[in-house]
Amino acid sequence: DVKVTQSSRYLVKRTGEKVFLECVQDMDHENMFWYRQDPGLGLRLIYFSYDVKMKEKGDIPEGYSVSREKKERFSLILESASTNQTSMYLCASSTPPSHYGYTFGSGTRLTVV
Amino acid sequence: GESVGLHLPTLSVQEGDNSIINCAYSNSASDYFIWYKQESGKGPQFIIDIRSNMDKRQGQRVTVLLNKTVKHLSLQIAATQPGDSAVYFCAENIRGAQKLVFGQGTRLTINP
Numbered sequence: 001d002v003k004v005t006q007s008s009r010y011l012v013k014r015t016g017e018k019v020f021l022e023c024v025q026d027m028d029h030e031n032m033f034w035y036r037q038d039p040g041l042g043l044r045l046i047y048f049s050y051d052v053k054m055k056e057k058g059d060i061p062e063g064y065s066v067s068r069e070k071k072e073r074f075s076l077i078l079e080s081a082s083t084n085q086t087s088m089y090l091c092a093s094s095t096p097p098s099h100y101g102y103t104f105g106s107g108t109r110l111t112v113v
Numbered sequence: 114g115e116s117v118g119l120h121l122p123t124l125s126v127q128e129g130d131n132s133i134i135n136c137a138y139s140n141s142a143s144d145y146f147i148w149y150k151q152e153s154g155k156g157p158q159f160i161i162d163i164r165s166n167m168d169k170r171q172g173q174r175v176t177v178l179l180n181k182t183v184k185h186l187s188l189q190i191a192a193t194q195p196g197d198s199a200v201y202f203c204a205e206n207i208r209g210a211q212k213l214v215f216g217q218g219t220r221l222t223i224n225p
Contacts, residue, residue: 004156031211031212033212039121040121040217041217042202042215042216042217042218043157043202043215045212048212050211058212090156090157092156094211096211101147101149101159101162101204101213102157102159102204102213103159104149104156104157104158105156106154106155106156107154107155107156
C-alpha cells in the first residue's frame with residue numbers, strides 16, 4: 001500500500017526550540033509539499049520541492065526551512081518555534097505534472113507552549 | 114485574548130439525502146480539478162477528479178460538475194451516509210504549475 005508517512009502524530013514543543021517534522025514517501029514521487037492547516041484558513045503551502053536538494057517557497061515560508069537530501073524524504077524545520085506555529089502540518093507528494101493529485105500523510109499536530 | 118478566525122462553511126444534510134458541495138475557482142488557466150475528503154484526525158484523501166475538457170464525471174455515489182463559464186465546481190454525493198461526515202476540499206491545478214491550489218473547505222455533517 002503506497003503511502004506518505006509523517007513521523008509523529010502529535011508533538012508538544014517549547015517556545016524557542018528547534019523542531020523537525022519528518023515526511024517519507026514510498027512512491028518514488030518527484031514532488032513533495034508541506035502545508036499547515038488551521039481552522040477556517042484551509043491548507044496553506046509552506047514549502048515544496050521538485051527534486052532532491054531543491055526547494056521553493058510557498059505562500060507562508062517565514063519561520064520555516066526545509067531539507068530534501070533524499071528523494072523519499074522531505075523535512076520541515078522550525079528554527080525557533082513560536083506559539084503561532086501551533087497547527088496541523090500536512091505533508092504530501094505527487095508525480096509531475098500534478099494531473100494525478102497529491103497523496104497526503106496523516107498529519108502532525110504540533111503544539112508550541 | 115480571544116482568537117478570531119474564519120468560520121468553515123458548513124453543510125448539514127439528512128441521512129439518505131443528496132449533498133451538494135460547491136467551490137468557486139478564479140484562474141481560467143486551471144486545467145484539472147480534484148475533490149478531497151478529510152475525516153477528523155486524518156489527512157485529505159482523493160475522491161474524484163475532472164479535467165477542464167469535461168463538464169461532468171461520475172464515480173461511486175459521487176459526481177463532479179464543472180462549469181467553466183462561471184468558474185464553478187460542485188461535488189454531489191448521493192444517498193449521504195454517516196461515513197460521509199468530513200471536510201471536503203476542492204483543488205485546482207493551474208496549467209504549467211506543479212502545485213495545487215486548495216479551497217477553504219466545507220464541513221459536511223449528517224443528521225440521523
